[in-house]
Structures are given as structure tokens and as C-alpha cells.
Amino acid sequence: MTSHAATEKSRSRPAPPSPQDIRRKHVGDALFRGITALAAASVLALAAIYVVQMALNSWEAVRHFGWSFVVGTTWDPVFEEFGALPVIWGTVISSLLALLIAVPISLGVSIYLTEIAGRRIRRIIEFLIEILASIPSVVYGLWGIFVLVPLVRSIQPHLTSWFGFLPLFQGPPFGYGMLTAGIILAIMILPIMTSLTREALHAVPNHQREASLALASTRWEMIRHAVLPYNKSGIIAAIVLGLGRALGETMAVTMVIGNQPTISTSLFMPAQTIASLIANEFAEASSSLYLSVLIELGLLLFGITLLLNVGARLLVNRISHAGGRRR
Amino acid sequence: MSKTNHSAARSRKRRQLADRLMSGLTMVCVAISVIPLVSILGYLIYKGAGAINWDFLTKLPAPVGASGGGMANSIVGTGIVVGLAVLIGVPIGVLAGVYLAEYGRQSRLGRSVRFFADVMQGIPSIVVGIVAYTLVVLPMQRFSAIAGAVALAMILIPFVCRTTEEALAATPHDLREAGLALGQPQWRVTLGIVMRAARNALVTGIMLAAARISGETAPLLFTALNNRFWHSGIDQPISTLTVQVYTYAIAPFDDWNAQAWSGALVLIAIIFVLNVVARTAARSKYVERS
């Protein structure tokens, strides 16, 4: 570096920083860093607030009922006997139903999008699925009440007359019930599951595909033997996250499930989920024990979805993106 | 020899058939997943567009039994609650995202914040409502727009935190080095250079977050409640589109059912616009650079 260049530089720039400047810089940096760290910490604090608030407010119920709460089958606000099993049942079964419907479909769509569709069609379908993802829950519920419920009600008598020997298909044609809720949930979790599955398939390196094709596989054989097994954990993560969504979904479910906290073997009988029970009864619980029980249910739901999400994130973090397909 | 050839040809045919069948099945899956969308949007327009008129957009709800009236207060209410939630949540979320991208990439705080921000996006919104009720409504002793906004902000913060981090992480590292080489303090480099470069992506993240919370109902049921009139302050109950659509959807009155569809259509339109704006902002990044 010549002296000429040095003078050039010193002319275009102010004098080298004085000690005060440096200190100010340090103070400014430390301050800014502190502020952002505080904001980041507040995200953790938020997580803590969830736990603390719900634990504090559900303490009365936890102490009163103990473990019998999760196995009790009676939900009787009159005599203050609260058993959560029926709503846990309703939550789990409606979500599993949703998965049963949504897993194969989302897998099919993802395979189509990553392996089969041309660029143009892929864009369109991805766009449509994004719209599906942006529809609010309450709108699904509205559609559920006025379109899906009458549809299920009109189909059910046929199903009952064909398969009525199975307890699964018995019961009066309410229209509102477990199956309707399962279908709505399936539609609602489809977008997130599709986009996560698609991401997982994208992450499969191309040499996997090329190697398989070089062995004269058909496209389907390639998908089945080289693509799907390669990123199982990503696909499982998508399913787990979809399950987490379905368990916690509130409005659409409460509008179509029939809100009856009983355990039934029929797909068509009304049921109740944790989230929809809270939505219906939270503002109205008249005793403090009742309220506390509802918050305990919230805590239970929180715990379950937290575990699922933690599990799914751990799986997702394992996905390697190296060498994946270009978008 | 010819026999093996024959069987090989047959098995190839079978394999090709399986290939076609499965390709066809994936297309069926696509069709199945598009049907509900078409049905929902179709019904929204078919049932909702008819009842949207000037009154609907500018009047208060009519009392039970009287026809007419509108959802003006709910439309404005949604704007206010979402706006407040953005005001509360965006600064925290963005700053937290800045920390993750600029300071805490590998630190223990950074890693745990990143992890919890991801996990918290999966928390059921009804749970958020419960917590906001115990946190704001009970101490304030009233349902209020603020309480609703706090609930929505609790959903927004983890979301914005992560989109901000991603936006900043996507900016070239050279920018930071260039800024620092000019003797700028790091905070000014971050604010003035990195965030400016990532501006569009930041706006996209915030708009997507706003779109998402605009559609929330469950957290508002027992925080913002609802209001038949214009709200008389942000510390008072307020009507929102989602809660109003819910109330009207489950009601037995034809007028209300029809208005529920119209309200839902307006809601979808708002969310759609926010989404389009977000995508436009995301795209303009490349336009500007070229």
C-alpha cells in the first residue's frame, strides 16, 4: 500500500476514531445488543408465561382431582364431577381420523408436485394450496355447518344400510359428529402437511433418483425405493406437525362436532374435543373449580401439542438439504 | 429363451401399469385437495356476495328480528385489534429476530429462542386465549381490544421472530463486512445496512403474520369479546369479523346466516390482499436489485 493511497483514504474519510468514539461505539453496540437480547429473551419469557399462568390457574383442579381427572368419564358441571377422558378421546380420535384422510392425500400431492408435475402446473397447485392454508378456521366452520354437515347427513343412511352391522357406522343421521370433524380437520391440516412433505422430498438428493433410474426403474419404483425411504424422518415430522395442528384446532371443530362429551364407537355420533369444550364453556364456568378444570384441560392440550412440536422440530432439524432438488 | 423374454415383457408391462396407476393416483390426490377449496370459495361468493352492499360495509348490526344492518364495526374492529397486535408484537419479534441473526446464531440463548419460537407456532390458539384472559382480562377487569391484541401478539411474536431471522440471514455477509470496514458500529450496520437490504423480506414476514392473525377467532372469544356498537376505546370490548361471523353462523336467523357468509367473504378478501401485498413485496426484492 503506497502513501498516496493512504492520503486518498484519509481525505475521503474523517479522522481515525478517537477513544471517545470507540467508547460510544461500544456503548451503542452493547446497548443494541442488550435490547435485542432482551427481546429474544422475552420470547422465552412468553413460553414461561404460558406454563406458569396455566399451572397457577389450574392448581385448584389438579389438587382436587389428581390423576383421576384424565381417566374419569363423566363430565357433570352440576355435581362438579369432571372427567376428561371423553374429550381426550374426542380430540385424539378426530385428529387420527384427520390424519387417516390427510396423510395419503398430502403424500400423493407432494409426490405429484416434486416428481411429476411440470413447473407451470406446480406453481398453480402450490398457489392453490397456499390459499387453502390462509382460510381462517371460522370460515371452514361456516362451510362445515352449511355444506359439509348436510352432505354427511344425506350420505350416512346409505353407509348405515350397507355397513350398519359395524358399530362404526351406526346411529341416527345427526350430520354433526366425529366424522364431519375429522373431514374438516383433514382439509385444514392438508396444506401444512403437504408443504412440509414436499420440502422433505425436495431434500432428497438428485443422485438418489438418477441412480435408481439408471437401474431401469420406472418412475414409481424410483419414488418408492429411492425417494420416499430416503427422508422418512421429514415425512414423519410433517405428519406429527399435522397431528399437532389437528389436536389444537378449535373453531371449525366446535361448529361441526356436536359438542357432546361422551365416548362412542360410531363415526357419526357427536363428540367433543378439549379445544371445543374450552371454547364453549370457558366464558361461562361459574365456579372457580369449574374454571380451573378448564384451564387444566388447556394445560393438557398445551403439553401434548408442545411435545409433538418438540418431537417434530427435532426430526425436521435432521433433514439435510444438501444436494436436494432445485425448486 | 423366448419364454424368459415373454415373461420379462409381461413384467415390464405390469411395472409400467403400476407406474401409470400411481401417477394417476397422485393426480387424484391433487384433485381431492382442490375440491374443498373450490367449494369453499364458490359458496363464499355465491352466498356472500349477494348481501354485500353499502349498508353492510357502513352500518352497525341490526337488533334481532330487524333486517338490514351491517358489520362496519367488526371490519374496523378487526383492523384495530390486528393493528394493535402488530404494534405490540412486531418490535419485539423483529428485535428478537435481529438477535438470532446477528448475535445469537450459535449462543445458547439463540438456540433455545429459535427452538421455542418454532415450537410456539404450534400452540393451539384457544390456549393463547386462556392465557391472555388470565393475564389481561382478569387484572384489568374488563374485556378489551387490548386484551385481544395481546392474545394475537402472542401468536405473532414467534412467527415474526423467525421470519426476521430468515430475512436477515439471507442478506450477503459482504454487506456487514463492508459496513464494519467503514468504521460503522455494528448496531448501525445492522439497522442501516442489513435491515435495509432485507426490508422487503421483513415486510413480507410481517404482512404474512398480520394475515394469519386476522383470521383468528378462538383467542378473541374471551378477550376482545364482541360489541354491538362502535367500541368506545381500546380498553373496551370490540367487535371483530371472525367473532361476528362465528356468532352469526351458529344463529337461527336467515338474515344473520346470510351476513355470516358476507362477513366471511370480506374477511377472506382482507387476508387475500395482505397475502398478495406480502408476495409482491417479496418479489420486488429481485426487481430492485437488477
Next chain:
Amino acid sequence: MASRSLGIAFLVTLLLALSLPIASAQTVQLTGAGASFPYPIYSKWFDEYYRETGVQINYQSIGSGGGVRQLLSRTVDFGASDAPMTDEELAQAERPIVHIPTVIGAVSVVYNIPGVPQSGLKLTPEVLADIFLGEITRWNDPRIQALNPDLNLPNTHIIVARRADASGTTYTFSDYLSAVSEKWAQRVGVGRSLNWPTGLGARGNEGVAGLVRQTPGAIGYVEQAYAEQNNLAQAALQNKDGYFVLPSLEGASLTAAGVEMPPDYRVSIVNGSGKDAYPIATFTWLLVYQDAWDHEKGKHLAEFLWWAIHDGQRFAPELNYAPLPDAVVKSLEETLAGLVYNGQPLLNR
């Protein structure tokens, strides 16, 4: 630069939105919540009262249980319920709470039977109880058919529609069934929320009426006004004296006339006697703190209550409620005069 203008546009809209409340910040607004049973007349009253006085009363029909809970936690200015508060609940209150009866309403048993569009299906208390207990499950059950020899009842399932939220309507209905059916009293009991043996749950009178209207084969119970407004078919119930009566204002009034009013107005009037008395009727109450927490709000509330028990009563019949008996209005005037803030009466009349 598209994003900058977008950002500015967004901020401007936001500021506009936030500045809007200033326009209405001057008006007084009271918040109340509770029973959906009287919601039709309350919404009429609050609309009318707003036009006459400019006072805005925001009433949310979240169910009677909610009305009581939110009043006790003081998140609302007044509550509403059609089940009187229990002694236990009253004991939880930080200050004494007064029950102000506003109107009398009847609970209709409504149904949606394919092929039976009209009102008048006859039901005895025992049959009604067994339907809601889930023991009679088909519309052409011999016990229903025997009561209605002229009707061609279909061989379809009975779908019970009932409340999913805590409700004063449920309280009144179960109060009645407990009064007439030993089985009901033992197995289910009386309450705002019940451990229902069967049925589909819906939120609010609105929700149950909506469910019945949309579900063939359904039977439910709603406030009479909801039945009338939705043209739902209503059952004729056998009263204490053995007559089958359809819900009516006169029937509800007659039932109310037969009871003696206690000083705190907490009274049940189900299963009253008289040839034309309709058996499922109740007063509905607004719940207010006797000693107001806020002077201005308390004053407006007291003035509204005075208006409601006088001027408001004329709206009752057209909305299918029975007005208060004169004797009750007289005694309420004294009760309202007893509402205070810091020991000073809120009404100067």
C-alpha cells in the same frame, strides 16, 4: 421502492384505524353479558334506549353461567341470567348483588319432524323426560303415537338438541323436568349445565334453534321468542291440571301470577297450576351490584333499569315475552331506589 410505499400505506391505515375510537370516545358505553334467553328483547331495548338517550349498552349473549361468572369477576358492568344465582355464588360477590326481574318468558319444546310441519305435537311430562333421557328414540314410538293418534309420525330417530354452554334456559327446562319426573331429578338434576344422557350440543338459544331447524328429526328447547321468530313447530305440553297447552304469553303470565314473590325476586315458577297455565316459564333477571363500583356507569345503569321496567315493558308482547305484573313493578321501584354509590342513591326520583 414498492415496499416503502406499501409500508407507509400500512402505517397510515393503522393510524386511521386507531384514531377512529376518538370519534366515539365521548359516548357512555356499558357492557353486559349473560343469558341468551332474553337476548331478542334486550337487543330491542338497547337499540331503542340508545336512540332515546344516546347511552350505548353492549350486551353479549354468552349464556347465563357466563353472565354470573363475568359479573363476579367484574369484567362486565351487569350480568343477566334466567336462573337465579345460588346462595353460594352470591356469597362469592365482593358487594351485594341484586336480582332485577325484567320480563317473563316461556321455554318452548320445538321439533323438526319430517311430515309434521305444524305445532301442537302433544307430550306429557313423562314422555318429554324420557325423550331427553334418551329412552324414547324414535318418533313413531307407541307412547308418542298414543298421545297423537291423528299424526302420521315417521319411523326416524329422535335427535335431541340441547345447550352446550351453561344456560338459564337449561336451568328452567331441567327445573321443570325435575319437578315432574322423579327419574330426571335423580339421574340428571337441575343446573345451568348438565351431564346430558344424549343429544347434540349447541351454543346459545340461537344455536339450539339453528340446530333444530337444520336437522330433520330434531327436538330441542328454546325460549319461545326464538321458536316464533324461526317458525319452529312447538309442542303442546300437559300441565299440572292435565290440559295440553301451547306456549303463549298468557300462559306464562298465568303461571307467574300463581306464585308469591319473595323480596329478593329469586323464584321458580315452573309447573304452575291453572287450566291455561303453560308449565315451563321463568322470570329472567338482570344482575347488578347494589353498591355501584363506578358512579357514572351505576347511574346510567339504574336509569336504564327504571326505563326497562316501565317504558321497556311495552315491547315485550311483540317479541313474545310476558310483561311484569304490576305488583312486581311497584316493588321493583323501591329496589331501584335502593341502588347506591358510596351510600348516595343513584336515582333521583
